[in-house]
Amino acid sequence: AQSVTQLDSQVPVFEEAPVELRCNYSSSVSVYLFWYVQYPNQGLQLLLKYLSGSTLVKGINGFEAEFNKSQTSFHLRKPSVHISDTAEYFCAVSDPNDYKLSFGAGTTVTVRA
Amino acid sequence: GAVVSQHPSRVICKSGTSVKIECRSLDFQATTMFWYRQFPKQSLMLMATSNEGSKATYEQGVEKDKFLINHASLTLSTLTVTSAHPEDSSFYICSALGLAEQETQYFGPGTRLLVL
Numbered sequence: 001a002q003s004v005t006q007l008d009s010q011v012p013v014f015e016e017a018p019v020e021l022r023c024n025y026s027s028s029v030s031v032y033l034f035w036y037v038q039y040p041n042q043g044l045q046l047l048l049k050y051l052s053g054s055t056l057v058k059g060i061n062g063f064e065a066e067f068n069k070s071q072t073s074f075h076l077r078k079p080s081v082h083i084s085d086t087a088e089y090f091c092a093v094s095d096p097n098d099y100k101l102s103f104g105a106g107t108t109v110t111v112r113a
Numbered sequence: 114g115a116v117v118s119q120h121p122s123r124v125i126c127k128s129g130t131s132v133k134i135e136c137r138s139l140d141f142q143a144t145t146m147f148w149y150r151q152f153p154k155q156s157l158m159l160m161a162t163s164n165e166g167s168k169a170t171y172e173q174g175v176e177k178d179k180f181l182i183n184h185a186s187l188t189l190s191t192l193t194v195t196s197a198h199p200e201d202s203s204f205y206i207c208s209a210l211g212l213a214e215q216e217t218q219y220f221g222p223g224t225r226l227l228v229l
Contacts (some may be wrong), residue, residue: 031194034217036220041204041223041225042222042223043119043206043220043221043222043223044157044206044208044220045147045220046220049216049217051216058225067191068215088157090156090157094122094216094218096216098162099145099210099215099216099218100159100162101147101148101157101159101218103156103157105155106155109219
């Protein structure tokens, strides 16, 4: 079984400032890692994913994440946020055997002018 | 690519009635779809895994007779909430695994269900 911990429930940030959303996971097997974004009253949109290979993954909208196996982390970063980045962000892991996702509790990012 | 739709986006029904929610993969074939439930300000809770041509697999604590799932084709899965009650009010989201990109779930826009 896997579990995901998102260490920050809310992250307020000013426009054009950098942001980092922390995600740690636990698993007895190798996992796939994902970040999704959810805008109000909408479904989830895939930001990026790590399956294998390079530990630095670049996604859409200027986001990137780094897989750190020794620290079992997959933190999400963006160097300069926009007002439109205000949303809920979910980190998730899946078991390669069944592709079921386990989600973190989510981090609410609020970008202010 | 990898677009998933849901219908309806919002539904209000009376207690005791049944509601059907459709989940479609628009530009790819999906052998496996998932159904989630999300309460306000919370994360997604997996309800069941829907496999084309076979019975759905339900997560522990989810009543299979209350939440009927049918995956009749490679592009359509349906969730029927039977004899709905106010406590079934929630945001229901589906996702689909692609044939070519089997490790990634693509999500629909969700269906807001309100049972009066």
